[in-house]
Amino acid sequence: MGTNLDALTHRDAPGWAGLNVLVTGLGVSGFAAADALLERGANVTVVDGKEPAAGSPLADRAEILGVLGAHLLLGPQHPQALPEGGAPDLIVTSPGWAPHQPLLAAAAERAIPIWGDVELAWRLRPEQGAAPWITVTGTNGKTTTVQMLASILSAAGLRATSAGNVGTPVIEAIQDPQGYQVIAVELSSFQLHWSHSLRPLASACLNIAPDHVDWHGSLEEYTRAKGKVYENTEIACVYNVADPVTERLVEQADVQEGCRAIGFTLGMPAPSMVGLVEEVLADRAFIDDRQRSAAELGTLDDLRDASGHVAPHVIANALAAAALARAAGVPTSAIRDGLRAWTPEPHRIAHVATKDEVTWIDDSKATNPHAATASLTAYPSVVWIAGGLLKGAKVDELVAAARDRLRGVILIGADREQIAEAMRRHAPDVPVIDVANTDTDAMDRVVQEAALLARPGDVVLLAPAAASMDMFENYHQRGVAFAAAVERHLQEG
Structure with a gap:
């Protein structure tokens, strides 16, 4: 139909009606995208490689969209090629679909525009009074930072929410009937890859470490996608002083006139940074006399957990959230x-x-080596529970960095031998227990072995450095199994 997609800059633009859109993926974000497009009068076809089982969430979403008028192509054959018939005006893809996926690769060859769900959400905002976005990405810490940010914005009296990669799809947030004054948006590298026109109020890339290289094709492409978070930022690009790659991404970004680079650091902040002065979170970026003074934003006591501990990466996330909030x-x-x-x-x-002076910590969300490194280095003496699906990630740097902190290591999961090999290379004197069980009951043995290794003052830390799907449905189920096993063990003891 020759629709000018560049004119689709708000939800009431006339070009949505009659637009032929192919939505790939019928997960939460794909459903939200299809639903929003149908509401605007678009002709929507949805493709998903799974055949929905009766009563499943996928079946429920398919039924709803079918009633609303979507054309559904569900089953493993459909993602292998573009649907027969005329080419769509636009493809809106779910984040998990990689560029080399056959259908998307065919679309790219035919120059069919491809947006992600976040790009669609940006273009479906109201023409007037749209809530500004504050965007956050990074290999690790995104969810924590975004939730801290939303809490801070709410404490300031703003109607705010968090949305994006984890939790509420951004499309749902921008369609909230009451409307928000500001939205804290967590963005994955997948979502950023498929985004083109976002213009955040402030943005941050927390860190960069190898991850999702199979999806992006290379670490360089993964890094480039992360760097897109800074594009078109209006007020402040927040970077990690300890990770020079993030500062370089700011330097390379095409931002709005007057946008500032703001660093966060666990050390003493220089001007235009936020950081730590002893145990005080200090702002030397958003005050008048930042050359000679600083403003107190809080203290470490505001962040301590139930055991009185606060991990360094939690402090870093808080400083990043504070910088973004101050920019707003x-x-x-x-x-x-x-x-x-x-x-x-x-x-x-x-x-x-x-x-008995042994602390048990669940960091099942540490699903890659970078996250596990941050977790391990937060404690001086650790019995480490690790293993699962490494997804091609290397663990040598992790083991080398943590070896002096390790009381012992207990390995689980499909790729545990790779961690065992790294232990033999870098920490041969540290005891390693191999738990070969691959059923979920293995966690009881893991906890029993950990208890035998632990000494007063130690932390028994589940920080697997790997995904969970070889043994568990997800990292949540893995963490629940660990906590339940700990509870059983302590009750028996």
Whole structure:
């Protein structure tokens, strides 16, 4: 139909009606995209490689979209090629679909525009009064930072929410009937790859470490996708002083006139940074006399967990969230109040129990070596529970960095031998227990072995450095199994 997609800049643009759109993927984000497009009058076809089982969430979503008028192509044959008939005006893809996926590769060859669900959400905002976005990406820490940020924004009296990669799809957030004053948006590298026109108020890339290289094709492409978070930023690009790659991405970004680069650091902040002055979170970026003074944003006491501990990467996430909030004009008092009100997500450095001076910590969300490194280096003496699906990731640097902290290591999962080999190379004197069981009951043996290794003052830490799907449905189920096994063991003891 020759629709000018560049004219689709808000939800009431006339070009949505009659637009022929192919939506790939019928997960949560794909369903939200198809639903929103149907509401605007688009002709929507949905493709998914799974055949929905009766009563499943996929079947429910398919039924709803069918009633609303979508054309559904469900089954393993459909993602292998573009549907027969005329080419769609636009493809809106779910984040998990990689560029080399056959249908998307065929679309690219034919120059059919491809948007992600986040790009669609940006273009479906209201023409007037749209809530600004504050965007966050990074290999690790995204969810924590976004939730801290949302808590801070709410403490400032703003109607705010978090959305994006984990939790509420952004499309749902921008269609909220009451509307938001600001949205904290978590963006994965997948979502950023398929985004083209976002213009955030402030943005951050927390860190870069090898991840999802199979999806992007190379570490360079993965890094480039992460760097897109800074494009067109209006007020502040927040980077990690300890990760020079993030600063370089800011330097390379095409931003709006007047946008500033703001660093966060666990050290003493220089001007135009936020950081730590002893145990005080300090702002030397958003105050008048930043050359000679700093503003207090909170203290480490505002972040400590039930055991009185605060991990360095949690502090870094808080500083990043504070910098983003300050860029949005939030007062210093709201930073402290928001951090105090923030509650960590389950399975992220979660305190399970402390007994006989041994602390049990669930960080099942540490699904890659970079996340596990941050977790391990937060404690001086650790019995480490690791293993699962490494997805091609290397663990030598992780083991070398953590070896002096390790009381012992207990290995689980499909790729545990790769970690065992790294232990033999870099920490041969550390005891390693191999738990070959691959059923979910293996966690009871894991906990029993950990208890035998642990000494008073130690932390028993589940930080697998690997995905969970070889033994568990997801990292949540893995963390639940660990906590339940700890509880059983301590009750028996």
